[in-house]
Each structure stands twice: as structure tokens, then as C-alpha cells.
Amino acid sequence: MLGLEESLYALDWNNNLAVVIITLICYDYILQFEKEVAFVWERQWSVMSYLYLVVRYFGIVLAMICAIWGGLLYIPEAPYVISSFHN
Numbered sequence: 001m002l003g004l005e006e007s008l009y010a011l012d013w014n015n016n017l018a019v020v021i022i023t024l025i026c027y028d029y030i031l032q033f034e035k036e037v038a039f040v041w042e043r044q045w046s047v048m049s050y051l052y053l054v055v056r057y058f059g060i061v062l063a064m065i066c067a068i069w070g071g072l073l074y075i076p077e078a079p080y081v082i083s084s085f086h087n
Helices: 002-041 047-072
Strands: none
16 A cells, blocks of 8 residues: 555656646746747747747647646556456
């Protein structure tokens, strides 16, 4: 039973940490959005403008995918599921 409790504790820490990281990233995006509009969106479009937007928004998309797939909704093994490999 101790292994199960340790796994649940680790999963809880993982979920909490994922929420904190996503919150901080979103907070940073909200704070910088006004500057982004002034210095990127209202300028003439160039290769650097596209590169900036790809790098900036690819990061948030990647963080969300990792949080959902590998963090918040990921349960490696449910304790009530009996696997056929353990027979």
C-alpha cells in the first residue's frame, strides 16, 4: 500500500506543478501582450515577425500539450485495473 500512496502523492505533485507552470506562462503572455501588439502586430510583417510569433506561440502550445498529455490527465496505471501481464 505504501507504493500506491507514494504514486498518488507524486501524481498530485505533478498535477499541482503543471497548474503552476501553466498559470505562470499565461500570466507572462498576458503581461507582454500589449507590448507584442505595439511592436509586432502593428509593424510591417517580415520574416522576423513570423519567426517571433512561431517561437512565442509554439512554446505555449507545447506547454499545454505536455501538461494535458503528460501531466494533468495522465495516470500511468490505475490501481484498480488488473493487468494480464501480472499473472
